[in-house]
Amino acid sequence: MANLKQVAERAGVSSATVSRYLNGSLSLPEATRSAVDAAIADLNYRPNPFARSLSRGRTDLIRMVxxxxxxxxxxxxxxxxxxxxxxxxxxxxxxxTLNRPGRESRYLDSVSDRHVDGLIFVTNHPDVAPLTGRITAARRVVLLDEDVPGAIAPRLFCDNDGGGYLAGAHLAAHGHACVAVIGAGDEMHSGAERFRGFSRAMTEAFGADVQITRKSGSYSREDGERHCREILAEGLPVTAIFAMSDELVIGALDALMAAGLSVPADVSLIGFDDILPLDHFATPITAIRQPVEALGVRAVSILLDTDWEDPAARRRVEILPVTLVDRSSVASVASLQTATDPQEEHR
Amino acid sequence: MANLKQVAERAGVSSATVSRYLNGSLSLPEATRSAVDAAIADLNYRPNPFARSLSRGRTDLIRMVxxxxxxxxxxxxxxxxxxxxxxxxxxxxxxxTLNRPGRESRYLDSVSDRHVDGLIFVTNHPDVAPLTGRITAARRVVLLDEDVPGAIAPRLFCDNDGGGYLAGAHLAAHGHACVAVIGAGDEMHSGAERFRGFSRAMTEAFGADVQITRKSGSYSREDGERHCREILAEGLPVTAIFAMSDELVIGALDALMAAGLSVPADVSLIGFDDILPLDHFATPITAIRQPVEALGVRAVSILLDTDWEDPAARRRVEILPVTLVDRSSVASVASLQTATDPQEEHR
Structure with a gap:
């Protein structure tokens, strides 16, 4: 099989150029690119990670679950x-994984079996206890986004508590003391943290006058619609909703739209994630923005750069900051079309 | 290592139950699920595909690129x-792949090397000529969404021509004869087909009176914004835009919003994909909906069910139908705020 040097010679460029082109760190002019591509094709060159692993004792293959x-x-x-x-x-x-426990276990074992060098592990179901020992045993596993309590592994989260606090403080600053929270429950790290921060901000602002209705489930659009519909059906006097994901925001909007309610004239709404183009929504949605690029960069860096023999490093927890993106879905409680029970007239 | 039967015995259920639970075709009550999960964990059971491949001569592993x-x-x-x-x-x-040719070739080779049973291959850059021979050689490859001309492989596309036609007919029915199309160019299968269908519908409606401005590039939000900005800057008298992807729609809206123009009062807009929640946009966006679930189901079925020894089967092309989802972003040309040059006053 041809090697990098032969490809470079055939294309009339340096080996470093081919290498950097293939790893994406170099943009080439069209003509040079064509020459390199042709040389790769003609010589049947394969920068095969499995071949590299044979010579270096590593696979250079990481898995993300x-x-x-x-x-x-x-x-x-x-x-x-x-x-x-x-x-x-x-x-x-x-x-x-589609949250199937059999699948998560199998992928964790691929680290122990040395099929991969390491694993970035994201789970979002509460029944993670059976995974704890496997994660600890697999060693080179980074827990990202959600926790698996008890497992010994470095962890990387966004500032869920801080994001919840920002959302709560923002609603409080607009006078909302009677609010609903829809999202994950306390059995999920993200749900517990976001709610804790949110409650703290509300309590700091209003003390005992706070009324928080909480509906817990998944982060899906379906649950957003269902929870919001329940809140309306129960006649809860909420003036604002904190929805813990982009998809919950969409679901909440589905339910509000179906009930003939508008945001923020009838009810204020604040989201979490800010990945969808919320700026183009009928009412541009105010949301807590997740540092999704930084989470990706840092997760890879932790996996590759951690000294896995160092017990302290294996127990490290990193938290990346979130920000509030202020758009137009939260209004002052004083401006509400109907004072305390926005859905009264619609039932 | 424990086998499926031992797991089933420990959990007090049948082997079939465990099997169907693990492959996702069966939902279990919470208590049963916990018992099965506990048995899997306690017995260290692994439904390992590599183990299966040793006994059956297959990996049961397919790759999607x-x-x-x-x-x-x-x-x-x-x-x-x-x-x-x-x-x-x-x-x-x-x-x-991030469209790196080195990567695409490597993954294609993983079929020849028998690391995987087959491959569902999606590419969206025009320089696919070096891949042609590799795809033919790899055999078990399904080309999905975009074409690689010359390769011998079964192909599965949405009805790009039909979708373009629907978009063109919809704009024509609202009186738009002077329009812009932004999206992929003719070097891409999807771009060529969507434009062909679109042009045909417009020509059927207006004959020689049609004026179509075409801006070709990627399907990205950035290109949508750039192309739409160019159309406005060039003072083109278009009354409607056909944007060939969800992301191009967002980019076009970015540019229109920045120019102080609204949809559809100043200019009509029709999209393609309909994956994003376009129904919640400031103006709900009319779009051609891709049959994305059906494409996924059928791609897997072609890969697994094709008789790869049958030359005719290896050359089969399947086209899945698209639909038009009519919302509110296309208005009659007669209702335009400014007759033929909507952006005149904004320059």
Whole structure:
């Protein structure tokens, strides 16, 4: 099989140029690119990671495990990890679990079996206890986005508590003391943290006068619609809703639209993630923005740069900051079309 | 290592129950699920595809190659393929190429090298000539979404020509004879087909009176914004825009918003893909909807069910129908705020 040097000679460029072109760190003029591509094709050159692993005792292959790929946050997170893995010259094997425990276990074992060098692990179901020992045993595993309590592994999260606090403080600053929160429950790290920060901000502002209705479930559009519909059906006097994901925001909007309510004239709405083009929505949605690029870059860096023999490094927790993107979906409570019970007239 | 039967005995269920639970075709009550999960964990059971491949001479591992994962259409397509692969008890290895030729070649070779059973191949750059021979040689490759001319492989596309035609007929029915098209150029199968159908519909409606401005590039938000900005800057008298992807729609809206123009009062807009929640946009966007679930299901089925020894089967082309989702972004040309040059007053 041809090597890099032969490809470079055939294309009339240096080996470094071919190498940097293939790893994406160099853009070439069209003519040079064509010459390199032709040389790769003519010589049947393959920069095969498996071949490299035989000579170097490493696979240069990392795996990312995600519960699903369709939610905008996961799609963006995978794209960020993929891009950084590429820049670090690692092949990325992506695996989607659909939250099946059998699958998560199998992928964790691929580290122990040395089929991959390491694993970036994202799960979002609460029944993670059976995974704890496997994660600790697999060693080179980075827990990203959600926690697996008890496992010994470095962790990387966005500032869920801080994001919840920003959302709560923003609603409080607009006078909303009677609010609803829809999203994950306390059994999920993200749900617990976001709610804790949110409650703290509300309590700081209003003390005992706070009324928070909480509806817990998944981060899906379906649950957003269902929870919001329940809030309306129960006649809860909420003036604002904190929806813990982009998809929950869409679901909440579905329910509000169906009930003939508008945001923010009837009810204020604040989201979390800010991956979807919320700026183009009928009412541009105010949301807590996840640092999704930074999470991807840092997750790869932790996986590749951690000294896995160092017990302290294996227990490190990193938190990346979030920001509030202020658009127009939160209005002052004083401006509400109907004072305390916006949905009264619609029932 | 424990086998399926031991897991089933420990959990007090049948082997079939465990099997169907693990392959996702069966939902279990919470208590049963916990018992099965506990048995899997306690017995260290692994339904390992590599182990299966040793005994059956197959890997039960298929690969899907996509140019990127972040665009809503690709994220949805991958999710659809993933879901169907899961139902067919195939492990799916996802690989993102970022359109690097070295990477595409390597993944194609993984079929020849028998690292995977087959490959669903999506590319979206025009320089595919070096891949032609490799695809033919790899055999078990399904070309999805975009073509690689010359390669011998079954192909699965949405009805790009039909979708373009629907878009053109819809604009024509609203009186738009002077329009712009932004999207992929003729070097891409999707771009050529969508434009061909679109032009045909317009010509059928208006004959020689049609004026179509075409701006070709990628399907990205950035290109949508840039092309739309150019159309405005050049003072082109277009009354409607056909944007060939969700992301181009967002980019076009960015540019129109920046110019102080509204849809459809100043200019009509019709999209393609309909994966994003276009129904919640400031103006709900009319768009051609891709059959993304059906594309995923059918791609897996072609890969697994094709008789690869049959030359005719290897040359089959399937086209899945698209639909027009009519919302509110296309208005009659007679209702335009400014007759033929909507951007005149804004320059």
């Amino acid at each position: 995600v519960p699903e790929i369709k939610a905008p946050f996961f799609a963006a997170l995978v794209a960020a990890v993929e891009n950084e893995a590429f820049l670090r010259e690692q092949e990325l094997a992506l695996s989607v | 996509v140019p990127e994962i972040k665009a809503p259409f690709f994220a949805a397509l991958v999710a659809a393929v993933e879901n169907e692969a899961f139902l067919r008890e195939q492990e799916l290895a996802l690989s993102v």
